[in-house]
Amino acid sequence: MKIIGIVGSPHRKFGNTYKIVERMLKETEKMDAETEIIMLSNLEIKYCAGCATCLREGECPQKDGLKEVQDKMLGADDVVLGSPVYVGHVTAQMKTFIDRCVSFAHRPCMQGKYAASVSVYAGVGSVDDVAEYMNGVLRTWGAYTVGKVTGFAVGPGELEETVLENAAEIGRDLIKAIKERREYPIPEGSVKIREQLKNLIIVNEDFFRADYEYWKDKGWID
Numbered sequence: 001m002k003i004i005g006i007v008g009s010p011h012r013k014f015g016n017t018y019k020i021v022e023r024m025l026k027e028t029e030k031m032d033a034e035t036e037i038i039m040l041s042n043l044e045i046k047y048c049a050g051c052a053t054c055l056r057e058g059e060c061p062q063k064d065g066l067k068e069v070q071d072k073m074l075g076a077d078d079v080v081l082g083s084p085v086y087v088g089h090v091t092a093q094m095k096t097f098i099d100r101c102v103s104f105a106h107r108p109c110m111q112g113k114y115a116a117s118v119s120v121y122a123g124v125g126s127v128d129d130v131a132e133y134m135n136g137v138l139r140t141w142g143a144y145t146v147g148k149v150t151g152f153a154v155g156p157g158e159l160e161e162t163v164l165e166n167a168a169e170i171g172r173d174l175i176k177a178i179k180e181r182r183e184y185p186i187p188e189g190s191v192k193i194r195e196q197l198k199n200l201i202i203v204n205e206d207f208f209r210a211d212y213e214y215w216k217d218k219g220w221i222d
């Protein structure tokens with residue numbers, strides 16, 4: 001079993017997000033998982049250029065650190081996304097990464113994998129919404145979301161132990177989900193997004209050529 005954590009905090013290993021993801025993954029190691037935490041701030045991942053080449057031809061023309069992370073996600077059984085709340089949303093690092101993975105949303109290649117999200121904030125806005133946003137993205141990519149962990153901390157290292165305990169619990173559940181081949185009901189919002197994507201791809205068959213062929217191969221469109 002392979003579990004990948006992807007952290008979007010510029011605080012990297014000193015940050016609260018990292019500490020929560022680390023605790024979650026350490027717990028999975030106790031259950032024989034192999035783990036890796038990728039720090040987006042250590043990579044060069046350029047902005048999405050909006051060219052839609054990945055949706056038409058299958059691959060992004062920009063050559064940078066993205067493909068390595070995507071390959072690692074595709075080789076993993078579970079993926080965890082983590083970001084602190086920055087002005088009401090995920091960090092720019094995490095959003096840039098999510099934008100560049102738009103082909104994962106159009107061609108949901110993470111089916112059969114499990115996922116969870118982590119977010120930390122300093123008490124302003126909704127940390128739950130930010131973690132739920134990342135879980136929504138993971139579902140759009142096709143993964144089943146097992147849960148989310150949220151925490152409060154102003155400076156690095158100020159997390160309460162209960163948050164880390166919650167992370168450990170989700171870590172155990174990520175492993176159990178793989179072993180049980182667990183299936184989750186897909187929330188209404190995610191079903192709606194899938195339907196909207198389907199319409200978009202059918203109506204724009206040539207513009208989204210790679211997507212159209214993927215959906216056709218899967219038998220999702222006639």
Ligand SMILES: Cc1cc2nc3c(=O)[nH]c(=O)nc-3n(C[C@H](O)[C@H](O)[C@H](O)COP(=O)(O)O)c2cc1C
Pocket residue numbers: 009010011014015016017018083084085086087088089120121122123124125152153154155156
């Ligand atoms: C640019 C910036 C924007 C932030 N915006 C928010 C915010 O909207 N709401 C909030 O509660 N905390 C906000 N914070 C605080 C961080 O979410 C908080 O310090 C968190 O613990 C940092 O986690 P990290 O150590 O993993 O980076 C912001 C911090 C920075 C630097």
